[in-house]
Amino acid sequence: MLSGLFLIIYISFSFVMTYVNWERINTLQIFWIFKEAVLPDLNAYRQNPELLLEEDAPENIVLIVGESFSRSNSSLYGYEKNTNPMLHELEKNGELSVFKDVDSYTTTTIPSFKAMMMGYKNEYADSVEWYECLTLIEVMQKAGYTVHWLSNQSKHGICDNEIGLFADMCDEQAFVGDKIAGMKRTTYDGELLPLIDKSVSKARGKNFYVVHLMGSHSKFDARYPDSYSFFTAEDYEGSHPHLSSDKRQLLSTYDNSIRYNDRIVYDMINRFSGKDAVVIYLSDHGIDVFASDEDYIGHAIKNDPVSMHAARKIPFVIYTSGLCKEKYPQLQRRIENSLDNHIVTDKLMYTIMDIAGVLTVNSVSYRKESILE
Ligand SMILES: [Zn+2]
Structure with missing residues (x-):
């Protein structure tokens, strides 16, 4: 009995020493990798809901x-630095709803x-386990969509474990590079483009793609190639005179990461421009980069309205292809009629269900939860 236990420990230890790339792992990540062993498998909590569907819905x-x-660093929303030139072009051509x-x-x-991918919010914690809630992925699969998860974030790690669980529900999942690189990740979001091409080339029928970017995650200058170093510290002397030269430099790298992403998102949208497609782009949250205090950079200072504004106000756009506009003129009208509404991202799941033509789930309509009028 005891020798059997030692054998198991020996085999486990040998496996870990052989296959784990220790140079890429820190103590926290080891903790989270072991924590993952006790995370739930969302597939075990599928609810097999009954859906009532519209006759027709966008194919992609x-x-x-x-x-x-x-949002305050997006030129789509009036930021003085031209961080979103490509998306702005789409908006000017009437192709992008902001x-x-x-x-x-x-x-x-x-x-x-x-909150975006399932019917769960923090305030439900006392009454329900998050993993027991209905997921957008399951609803989309039941609605006839093949679901793809394409990511440049890690699958395993301190910021990623629970998000990786959603990927395991999908019909296809593909990650750029190292699945445990975490914040040390150096792969660019542009590396998702070939993954999208491969996925689209094989796709049949209706498809729902979730594309998870590294975006403007710190460390900002690791998010874009040198050729995208458009802004420099000098560009901020007039607009940010109160910041030191080092901080202006850091802010310039943040804006460069946004400008690089502008190009990548534009390229992703173009992959679908000739198809019947709706593309939604938003950020998971914002960040306070010296907005509230010249010494503060981080997710947010709670109770500081300026900091919370930077951390929660995000860009949110919807692209509809020409073919989609032609086939679903009412959807386009509803999008355009909703642009001025105040929206919180916990409505995203219901909005995507709405676009996908889901009328009821287990006889319940969630239409009023959609952001579309
Ligand atoms: Zn985030």
Whole structure:
């Protein structure tokens, strides 16, 4: 009995020493990898809901989730630095709908994702386990969509474990590079483009893509290639005279990460421009980069309205292809009629269900939860 136990320990130890790349792992990550062993398998909590569907719905729905992108640093929303030239071009051509007043549900990644991808919010914690709630992925699969999870974030790690569980529910999942690199990740979001191409080339029928970007996650200058170093510290002398040169430099790298993402998101949208497609792009939350205090950079200072504004006000846009506009003129009208509404991202799941033509789930209509009028 005892020798059997030692044998198991020996085999486990040998496996870990052989296959784990220790140079990429810190103590916290080891903790989270072991924590993952006790995380639930969301597939075991599928609810097999009964859906009532519209006769027809867009063939491609694409959800691009950015990272740490504060609306106040987007030129789509009046920021003086030209951080979103490509998306602005789409907006000028009437191809992109820009929602004016959108708040992320929280200021951090995991609770934000849960609120977007399932019917769970932090305030339900006393009455329900989060993993028992209905997921958007299951609803979309029941609605006839093949669901793809394409990510440049890690699957395992301190910021990612629970998000990786959603990927395990999908019909396809693909990650760029190392699945445990965490914040040390150096792969660019542009590396998702070939993954999207591969996935789209094989796709049949209706497809729902979730594309998870590294976006503007710190460390900002690791998010874009040198060729995208558009802004420099000098560009901020006039606009941010109170910041030191080092801080202006840091702010310039944050804005460069946004400008790089502008290009990547534009390229992703273009992959679907000739198809019947709706593409939604938003950030999981914003970030306070010297907005509230010249010494503060981080997710947010609670109770500081300026900091919370930077951390929660996010960009939110919807692209509809020409074919989609032609086939679903009422959907386009509803999008355009909703641009001025105040929106919180916990409505995203119901909005995507609405776009996908889900009329009821187990005889209950969630239409009033959609952000579309
Ligand atoms: Zn995040």
